[in-house]
Amino acid sequence: MTLNGWFQIALYGAVVLALVKPLGAYMTRVFNGERTVLSPVLAPVERGLYRAAGIDARQEQTWLGYAGAMVVFNVAGFVLLYAILRLQAVLPLNPADQGAVAPDLAFNTATSFVTNTNWQSYGGETTLSYLSQMLGLTHQNFVSAASGMAVAVALIRGFARASTKTLGSFWVDMTRATLYVLLPLCLLIALFLVSQGMPQTLAPSVEATTLEGARQTIAVGPVASQVAIKMLGTNGGGFFNANAAHPFENPTALSNFLQMVAIFMIGAALTNVFGRMVGDERQGWAILAAMGLLFLAGVAVTYWAEANAHGVLGGLGLTGGNMEGKEVRFGLSASALFAVITTAASCGAVNAMHDSFTALGGLIPLLNMQLGEVIIGGVGAGLYGMLVFVVVAIFVAGLMVGRTPEYLGKKIEAREVKMAMLGILCLPLMMLGLTALATVVPAGLAGPANAGPHGFTEILYAYTSAAANNGSALSGLTANTLFYNTTLAIGMLVGRFFVKIPVLAIAGSLAAKKRVPASAGTFPTHGGLFVGLLVGVVLIIGGLTFFPSLALGPLVEHFAGAAGQTFPAGG
Amino acid sequence: MSNPLRPALVLLVALTAVTGLAYPLAVTGLAGAIFPAEAAGSLIVRDGKVVGSALIGQSFTGAGVFHGRPSATTAPDPADAATTVPAPYNAANSMGSNLGPTSAALAERVRGDLARLREENPGRPVPVDLVTASGSGLDPDISPEAALFQVPRVARARNLPEDTLRGLVAAQVRGRTLGLLGEPRVNVLALNLALDDLARR
Numbered sequence: 001m002t003l004n005g006w007f008q009i010a011l012y013g014a015v016v017l018a019l020v021k022p023l024g025a026y027m028t029r030v031f032n033g034e035r036t037v038l039s040p041v042l043a044p045v046e047r048g049l050y051r052a053a054g055i056d057a058r059q060e061q062t063w064l065g066y067a068g069a070m071v072v073f074n075v076a077g078f079v080l081l082y083a084i085l086r087l088q089a090v091l092p093l094n095p096a097d098q099g100a101v102a103p104d105l106a107f108n109t110a111t112s113f114v115t116n117t118n119w120q121s122y123g124g125e126t127t128l129s130y131l132s133q134m135l136g137l138t139h140q141n142f143v144s145a146a147s148g149m150a151v152a153v154a155l156i157r158g159f160a161r162a163s164t165k166t167l168g169s170f171w172v173d174m175t176r177a178t179l180y181v182l183l184p185l186c187l188l189i190a191l192f193l194v195s196q197g198m199p200q201t202l203a204p205s206v207e208a209t210t211l212e213g214a215r216q217t218i219a220v221g222p223v224a225s226q227v228a229i230k231m232l233g234t235n236g237g238g239f240f241n242a243n244a245a246h247p248f249e250n251p252t253a254l255s256n257f258l259q260m261v262a263i264f265m266i267g268a269a270l271t272n273v274f275g276r277m278v279g280d281e282r283q284g285w286a287i288l289a290a291m292g293l294l295f296l297a298g299v300a301v302t303y304w305a306e307a308n309a310h311g312v313l314g315g316l317g318l319t320g321g322n323m324e325g326k327e328v329r330f331g332l333s334a335s336a337l338f339a340v341i342t343t344a345a346s347c348g349a350v351n352a353m354h355d356s357f358t359a360l361g362g363l364i365p366l367l368n369m370q371l372g373e374v375i376i377g378g379v380g381a382g383l384y385g386m387l388v389f390v391v392v393a394i395f396v397a398g399l400m401v402g403r404t405p406e407y408l409g410k411k412i413e414a415r416e417v418k419m420a421m422l423g424i425l426c427l428p429l430m431m432l433g434l435t436a437l438a439t440v441v442p443a444g445l446a447g448p449a450n451a452g453p454h455g456f457t458e459i460l461y462a463y464t465s466a467a468a469n470n471g472s473a474l475s476g477l478t479a480n481t482l483f484y485n486t487t488l489a490i491g492m493l494v495g496r497f498f499v500k501i502p503v504l505a506i507a508g509s510l511a512a513k514k515r516v517p518a519s520a521g522t523f524p525t526h527g528g529l530f531v532g533l534l535v536g537v538v539l540i541i542g543g544l545t546f547f548p549s550l551a552l553g554p555l556v557e558h559f560a561g562a563a564g565q566t567f568p569a570g571g
Numbered sequence: 572m573s574n575p576l577r578p579a580l581v582l583l584v585a586l587t588a589v590t591g592l593a594y595p596l597a598v599t600g601l602a603g604a605i606f607p608a609e610a611a612g613s614l615i616v617r618d619g620k621v622v623g624s625a626l627i628g629q630s631f632t633g634a635g636v637f638h639g640r641p642s643a644t645t646a647p648d649p650a651d652a653a654t655t656v657p658a659p660y661n662a663a664n665s666m667g668s669n670l671g672p673t674s675a676a677l678a679e680r681v682r683g684d685l686a687r688l689r690e691e692n693p694g695r696p697v698p699v700d701l702v703t704a705s706g707s708g709l710d711p712d713i714s715p716e717a718a719l720f721q722v723p724r725v726a727r728a729r730n731l732p733e734d735t736l737r738g739l740v741a742a743q744v745r746g747r748t749l750g751l752l753g754e755p756r757v758n759v760l761a762l763n764l765a766l767d768d769l770a771r772r
Contacts, residue, residue, distance in 0.1 A: 004747070004751070007751065008751060008752060011751065045589075049581075049582065049585050049586075052581050052585065053577060053578040053581035053582050053585070054577050054578060054581070055578050065575075068575055069575045069578070069579070072575040072576065072579045073575070073579045073582065073583065076579045076580055076583050077583055080583060080587065123664065125663060125664065125665070126663070126664050134591050134592065134595045135587060135591040135592060136591070138590060138591055138594070138595055139586065139587045139590045139591030141590075142586065142590040143583075143586055143590070171578050171582060174582070175582065175586075178586060178589075178590065179589075183589070183590065183594065186594065187594070187597070187598065190598045190602075191598065191601060191602065191605070191606075194598075194602040194605075194606045194609050194610050195605075195606050195609060196609070197609045197613050197625070197626050198609070199609070199610060199611065199612045199613075200598055200599050200602035200603070200610045201599065201602075201603070201610050201611055201612070202599060203611065205663060206612055206614060206621060206624070207621070208614070208621045208622060208623045208624070208629075209620055209621070209622060210622065210623055210629040210630065211622060211623070211629070211631070211636070211760070211763055211764070211767070212629075212630065212631060212632065212633060212636075214629075214630065216623060216627075216629055216660065216661075216662055217661075217662060217663040218612060218623070218624055218627055218662040218663070219662060219663045219665075220611070220612040222595045222598070222599055224598060224602060224610075225594060225595035225598040225599070226595070228598075229590075240665050240707075241664060241665045241666055242665035242666055242667065242706055242707035242708065242709070245665075245667065245705070245706030245707040246665045246707040246709060247626040247627055247628075247707060247709055247710070247711055248612065248624075248626060248627070251613075251626050252748060252753070253747065253748040253752035253753025253754075254748045254749075254752060254753075256752070256753065257748075257752050309672075309699070310672065311671075311672030311673050312672060312673065312674065312677050312678035312681060313672065313677075313681065313699070313703070316681065316682075316685060317696060317697070318685075318696070318697055318698070318699040318702065319696045319697070319698055319699060319716065320698060320699035320700065320714075321699070322672070322699075322703075323699045323700050323703040324667075324668065324670065324672075324677065324703040324704060325667040325668065325669070325703075325704065325705070325706045326703070326705065326706055327705050327706050327707065327710050327712070328640070328700055328705070328710055328712040328713060328714055328754060328756045329710075329712050329753050329754065329756050330753055330754070331753060331754030334752070334753060334754075350706070351706065352706045353667035353668075353669055353706045355667070355669040355670070355671060356667060356668065356669060356670060356671060356672070356677075356706075357672075358672050359671075359672055359673075449669055449670075450669075450670065450671045450673075450674050451674075451675075452673060453673070454671035454672075454673055454674065457671075474669065474671075475666070475667070475669045476669030476670070476671070557671070557672065557673055560673055561672050561673045565673060566673050566674065566675040566678050567673055567674065567675055568675045568676075569674065569675065569676045
């Protein structure tokens with residue numbers, strides 16, 4: 001570890017924090033339907049869209065109407081994306097003559113992008129046409145992120161409103177998130193990324209003759225426009241197979257820094273939107289503080305582990321830490337930081353191969369996802385995930401003192417706690433249940449590239465990433481098979497919709513309640529005690545559920561590596 | 572509850588057009604106008620021929636050139652398309668080794684590379700980036716230490732003084748961005764092009 005490495009991490013935290021208030025203020029105006037600086041340009045477009053779609057922007061929906069609209073919109077998006085992937089061979093913008101995507105891979109990829117997971121069973125440059133990347137993937141990157149934000153805003157309104165049946169309009173929230181938040185930021189980010197060397201062209205691959213006389217086919221394409229939304233929307237699905245480790249997908253240390261900021265900026269600012277909408281910004285800062293504590297602890301462990309190579313790289317007299325799977329221009333600090341960010345948020349882009357991380361360095365990304373990606377989290381998904389934990393934390397606090405739990409003037413009762421537990425429990429069911437299945441059937445055991453505990457970790461990581469809608473992978477796992485494509489897609493669907501729908505149910509039930517005035521007995525939820533309680537509940541529920549699986553994978557591997565044990569390849 | 576089908580379909584088609592076509596094409600147009608070289612892939616042209624991209628590493632194996640990092644990229648086997656064969660620096664199929672910290676295959680590869688490097692330049696500590704595969708398999712850079720480590724071998728093969736080569740390496744070192752971000756590095760292709768220019772003079 002170096003002083004400079006820590007300085008890069010500190011600077012990152014400072015930049016993200018500085019963006020919270022301005023972006024939070026802007027997004028609050030967007031979701032309240034107020035005028036913004038971009039309204040002169042975008043308001044006519046917005047009105048045109050509503051008119052064509054037959055939407056009355058003032059007509060609000062109940063939680064069921066809101067959830068129904070979201071599901072119908074996502075199903076339609078899935079069908080469109082599946083069709084584009086299956087038909088890409090006969091559609092235009094296919095200079096490399098990519099064939100149709102196989103049915104199971106198309107099913108997996110369409111699910112993966114609609115659920116904002118962006119798991120890569122596909123191999124970017126070797127599988128997809130430019131049209132599939134643009135019309136299919138870039139588009140879903142926008143709207144899956146926008147629907148995550150919409151659900152978060154609906155939940156916020158549940159806390160902010162009282163004695164009402166409605167939560168807002170899904171159509172309006174989703175459209176405004178896309179037009180006013182994602183699109184303008186993406187334009188700026190994409191152009192900056194091109195200035196750093198990221199390609200943005202519709203020309204086919206370049207044929208080069210290397211200095212040693214060999215032929216090198218260099219894949220290019222409309223990369224920057226996709227990468228901008230991939231980061232900002234915490235999607236993470238790469239243009240290239242190697243994702244943000246690819247020099248074209250992340251050319252410089254500066255492009256790397258900007259991409260990391262883009263992953264966190266909307267998720268962090270949403271905590272401020274929450275504070276503003278419930279009328280007390282301190283409530284938002286308290287939630288951000290809990291997220292920040294968990295985040296910094298993770299960064300410290302991963303950076304320390306990667307800087308102190310162990311296993312086969314330890315004890316060989318090499319200078320430097322674990323550089324297997326990492327790029328020189330980023331080095332250890334920016335690679336470790338990126339790995340923690342991308343799994344804390346539900347991004348899943350990688351600038352280094354997590355499969356080659358040390359056992360303990362790789363444990364943190366895995367744990368981040370198992371906690372439900374509530375540390376900043378995916379755009380929208382992180383905030384509503386954390387608010388689900390808040391409901392449980394408040395309930396636990398209420399039990400301890402024998403008082404009816406309340407949060408922001410709303411009584412937390414049986415229905416909210418039941419829905420919160422439903423959302424929390426479907427994750428371990430998918431992550432651990434499907435891992436258990438894959439470790440006993442031959443089709444599952446055929447997947448891992450590494451043997452021993454690391455092979456188990458590869459399987460566990462895959463289902464964890466799918467159910468948490470992260471999308472990063474220990475890429476040694478051969479996942480493009482009928483078994484993995486199908487089971488991973490099931491994990492993604494359950495992990496997305498069995499959280500989102502209970503969250504909307506909580507929102508609907510909260511919005512209908514009367515507001516209870518604060519009294520001397522009210523538990524203050526903007527102070528250190530609450531932050532500590534929240535961190536504790538996240539770690540106890542997440543940590544204890546998953547500890548046995550972490551013990552079988554990364555912990556066994558750590559001790560085996562420390563003892564100098566290696567495992568031959570295969571099975 | 573009103574029927575959600577019409578808003579869903581109309582918004583899907585309209586937003587697909589805006590975010591899936593208008594947005595990427597607008598970025599393509601703007602990027603091509605403002606940053607044409609970068610947008611096309613930062614290609615390096617020598618004598619009218621494309622010799623590579625400034626951002627993409629390429630395979631160097633000769634004794635008289637600086638080598639990049641090990642690369643784990645593969646290509647389809649010409650004899651059997653269902654299997655793959657190693658093809659270092661295949662810029663049409665990026666990937667890392669994905670070998671974990673207790674992998675016997677990784678141990679074997681690292682020990683083999685270490686033995687070769689120690690023979691080449693005995694007594695010097697080996698920089699870790701010379702024996703570890705990059706995440707993309709296309710890393711264009713090596714650390715300044717890794718470039719300096721190779722100076723004795725290149726000097727012998729080219730019959731050039733080591734001090735000249737050390738100066739050449741020093742001139743190619745790019746520091747941290749803003750003195751802060753990332754790590755110092757040397758672009759191997761740029762270094763070898765400079766080396767060729769030096770030898771030609």
